[in-house]
Amino acid sequence: MNNVIYEQVAQNTENSFFYRRCTSWYKSAIGYHQHPELEIGFVIKGGGQRITDDFIENFREGDIIIIPANIPHCWIYDKLACPADERIEEAFIQFPQAFLDRLSRFAKEFQETASFYTNLKQCLSVQGEGAEEIRHILLEFENYNEQQRLIGFLQILMLASCSGNSRYIGHHAFNGIPIHKNKQRLQAVYKYIIENYHRKITLGEVADHIAMNKNAFCLFFKKSVNEPFTVYLNRFRLQMAVTLLNRTDQNISEIAYAVGFADIPYFNRCFKKEYGISPAEYRSKYKR
Template sequence: MKSIEQRLPQEFDKSFIVFQEVGQFFPCPWHYHPEYELVLVLKSTGRRMVGDHISYFDEGDLVFMGPMLSHVWVSDPEFIYGQAEYQADAIVVQFVDSFLGKSFMDIPEMEGFAQFLKLSSRGMVIKGQTREKITALMTQMLPMNGLQRLSALLSIFDLLARTSEYELLASPGFVQNVELKSSDHFRRINEHIMQNFHEEISLPQMASIANMAVTTFCNFFKEHYRVTFVEYLNTIRVGHACKLLSERDLNIVEVAYECGFNNLANFNRQFKKFKRMTPSEFRRTLNFN
């Protein structure tokens, strides 16, 4: 089974990822990524594989993993074949150790958590009261604003730094053989999107940058990013729009064009899709007139 590098979409105005996975089953293949990851299963049962460790998961399963550790959650057949009475549901939190600055993990207050991170290269299932407390925090994070969400994440860090309620998963021998290089495809793709999202970016242009045919690029992007290229690009643009809307000197039309949307109707449609409110409503939540 070949492990692939895969990414979740990150909002432009967020320093880390909080993602809810809801569907008939968990679609993610055997994969790895450079972020630390915390996975909380709210609904679904099945098998999970972390490195060379295979176990059964149930509702409430909470696992923390270090960068580049291959893993997969495979729902039971009743979910895969649409026979379950409810959909699979999970919350995923991802971050890199420098998300608050390159020296953040080196400050004295982070010493305990930094030691905990060293163990995460093998992956670990979190248990007991620690799991209960982290579950409560993660389920509250989705609707939170930026600072509230960051505060919740730091509270999770504190719980992990002080806990002994965990079981290591992958064997040391497996971890020593993990490939720690991120694909050059990702670097080129991400750099170009982040530098040019405010302009028109075509599929042929992106395929050329990735050194792929257009069809190959579309398949690669959907497989590794779990969304289409256009969906990912719109995520970045809407995130940047939120940042611009928080400033007083641009009206909504100007924000739309500044973020790469070529018409206001499309901007409003995409913004509401990702933020569940219109740009005007978003601005009103910030107490602007």
């Protein structure tokens, strides 16, 4: 089982924050981790699923996420949601609480913005026009000098904190309590599903992955998620099927196999039970 990694963010005494833009293979993204710095993340290319504290959801190109200090998180890229060359691209800014403290003391005009991030206990997904402006700034960061980057960073902080420009991610605020062993196990299960849902997964192999026997794992997962593992796995696969129906021209059989269903009629029955219509009807109605 993979434990949470405590990331050591690069420190630079000459700058108030750390910025990086990188391209890599989709499977090389950092695992489940946390750090005392706040983070602004921008997905330039690629998609998949993200885990923030105890919440899992899809992400896609263009997403802008604000991560408060010490919240465990990871981005797990999915080959089916990435470019054909399997390369992803992302940019992020990390900055310490001390920067916000200095900002508050230096300029009263920024006290409200700094206070917003100081008190932030949930991840934020930036939406709408605010997200579009932030994307533009971050894409230009490579061409900025240090002074321009600082001004751009302050603009990003203001845009993301504005009412109506963001939504909270997850069910509740992060309480700062050290990560319990059971939560680490659950995150390891989520990660295993995300990386292997496209093939047959047995209860035994998942139980082995988190060092539990099969019966104990079944009880643990149902208690943690309020539904059996197989039900959760099927629902996750159906969600991925919806993504492919929306974003590709693959036929229904290809999609069923791609998300781990070996039996096409069974896939169709499961899909209709979950969404009320067949996969073909869903594509006809909702594909953008």
